[in-house]
Amino acid sequence: MADARPFHWEYNPEPVAREVFRIEGGRPLSGSVAISGSKNAALKMLAAATLTGERCRFTNVPEIEDVRVMAETLRDLGVVVDHPAANTYEVASGDVEWLFVPLEAAAKMRASFMLLGPLLSRFGRVIISNPGGDRIGRRPVDLHVDAMRSLGAEIEYRNGYYFATAPGRLRGTEVRFPFVSVMGTENALLAATLADGQTVIRPAAQEPEVDDLIAFLQKMGAEVARTYPDTIEIHGRRRLRGADHSVIPDRIEAGTFVVAGAVTGGRVTLSGAPCDHLAAFVEVVGRAGVGISCGRDTIEVDGTGIDDPGFRACDIQTAPYPGLATDLQPPTSVLLTQAHGVSNVHEAVFEDRLEWLGELNRMGARAELQDDHHASITGRTPLQGAEVEIGDLRAGASLMLAALAAEGTTTIHGAHHVHRGYENIERKFLDLGARIERLAEGTDSTTS
Ligand code: UD1
Numbered sequence: 358m359a360d361a362r363p364f365h366w367e368y369n370p371e372p373v374a375r376e377v378f379r380i381e382g383g384r385p386l387s388g389s390v391a392i393s394g395s396k397n398a399a400l401k402m403l404a405a406a407t408l409t410g411e412r413c414r415f416t417n418v419p420e421i422e423d424v425r426v427m428a429e430t431l432r433d434l435g436v437v438v439d440h441p442a443a444n445t446y447e448v449a450s451g452d453v454e455w456l457f458v459p460l461e462a463a464a465k466m467r468a469s470f471m472l473l474g475p476l477l478s479r480f481g482r483v484i485i486s487n488p489g490g491d492r493i494g495r496r497p498v499d500l501h502v503d504a505m506r507s508l509g510a511e512i513e514y515r516n517g518y519y520f521a522t523a524p525g526r527l528r529g530t531e532v533r534f535p536f537v538s539v540m541g542t543e544n545a546l547l548a549a550t551l552a553d554g555q556t557v558i559r560p561a562a563q564e565p566e567v568d569d570l571i572a573f574l575q576k577m578g579a580e581v582a583r584t585y586p587d588t589i590e591i592h593g594r595r596r597l598r599g600a601d602h603s604v605i606p607d608r609i610e611a612g613t614f615v616v617a618g619a620v621t622g623g624r625v626t627l628s629g630a631p632c633d634h635l636a637a638f639v640e641v642v643g644r645a646g647v648g649i650s651c652g653r654d655t656i657e658v659d660g661t662g663i664d665d666p667g668f669r670a671c672d673i674q675t676a677p678y679p680g681l682a683t684d685l686q687p688p689t690s691v692l693l694t695q696a697h698g699v700s701n702v703h704e705a706v707f708e709d710r711l712e713w714l715g716e717l718n719r720m721g722a723r724a725e726l727q728d729d730h731h732a733s734i735t736g737r738t739p740l741q742g743a744e745v746e747i748g749d750l751r752a753g754a755s756l757m758l759a760a761l762a763a764e765g766t767t768t769i770h771g772a773h774h775v776h777r778g779y780e781n782i783e784r785k786f787l788d789l790g791a792r793i794e795r796l797a798e799g800t801d802s803t804t805s
Pocket of ligand 1: 397498708
């Protein structure tokens with residue numbers, strides 16, 4: 358039976374090298390920026406590569422901390438992970454020695470839980486830690502565990518670990534989720550590719566990263582298809598083969614740079630940008646009065662209307678794809694501080710994802726939290742440099758956006774959160790004309 362005492366309470370994470378961003382704002386950004394590969398797609402593909410003993414090769418993988426953590430976690434299992442060139446990873450899971458994903462990996466990154474489905478399905482057992490990850494919401498994993506159980510797994514929870522076995526082989530079934538979960542869908546999908554018989558997942562997440570994972574699995578020889586927008590069907594195979602895949606661009610990074618161009622009153626061109634995956638966001642940005650136009654794989658942002666005629670307030674609500682991504686709520690909230698009028702923000706996916714607005718207020722914003730899921734933002738308020746602290750990845754990047762728009766200098770503590778998910782973010786902002794330095798916490802020395 359479950360042990361009621363979460364083991365994490367006793368866990369002291371390794372100290373991270375704390376870093377600070379110092380940003381001198383108030384300068385319009387201009388120029389072009391190349392969008393990197395998607396974090397949320399790449400992490401799942403690295404996990405999916407354990408479904409076969411053959412070599413898999415991934416290109417356009419973002420050079421970010423979360424990918425490094427996933428690579429290290431795989432190496433600790435005995436998987437060979439090569440990094441032959443920037444943005445390229447090769448994974449060979451012939452000899453998996455340890456079917457154990459420790460707390461050290463799980464506490465650093467929630468996506469380590471993506472190893473549950475593939476390891477259980479291929480090897481019939483795994484011991485995996487309950488994940489920590491971002492401090493947004495409670496973020497349980499009950500849906501993942503229930504999905505594995507419905508596929509025939511036996512799972513016990515003891516001392517912060519899930520002990521999972523699949524007597525014989527996992528069996529195809531109908532996996533029914535009570536609501537949409539991105540990683541829940543992906544874990545069930547990976548497990549079902551090697552299960553005996555047919556699996557139907559419903560409602561299945563519709564995020565583009567899930568479809569990119571399906572595309573990779575098809576190259577591995579998996580029989581899987583999205584048969585309706587919210588339904589994925591899988592016919593389990595006995596084995597899968599190695600495959601090569603190029604990761605789709607990161608729509609969340611793209612949205613972040615759209616807001617950077619807008620709130621600094623600049624003109625920015627995004628190249629390799631997935632406009633098709635950003636329809637709900639592009640609609641909001643356009644409604645707010647920002648100039649935005651999409652080409653085949655470019656996005657042009659024109660923020661020069663920020664003073665005249667000015668941006669307009671608008672109400673937003675996050676939702677699973679194709680709705681407005683919850684990961685784009687923080688950047689959009691920064692944009693709304695520069696819009697005239699009252700904007701209502703409804704964060705429908707996670708609780709706690711509005712708390713960071715308190716830090717934004719320290720820079721002069723007028724955001725009012727009504728409850729865990731609702732806030733209002735009154736604009737336009739000039740932003741001023743301040744000393745602020747990053748609590749999680751997306752709020753971190755958004756405080757950088759606010760700092761770029763603010764008059765004066767902002768010191769942002771907790772910069773390491775941003776490196777989890779953004780490749781070379783300060784280099785990209787520097788190339789657009791920003792004044793930004795990354796320093797080790799408590800020193801004046803710049804880190805590279
Ligand atoms: C993924 C993304 C994250 C994004 C989120 C929503 C990755 C690595 N992360 O996270 O960037 O913000 O989708 O688009 O891809 N829930 C449960 N029980 C579970 C699982 C989830 O109650 O077992 C709840 C969550 O608390 C949340 C909701 O379901 O309220 C949706 O979360 P989910 O779609 O599962 O997010 P993740 O897959 O964890």
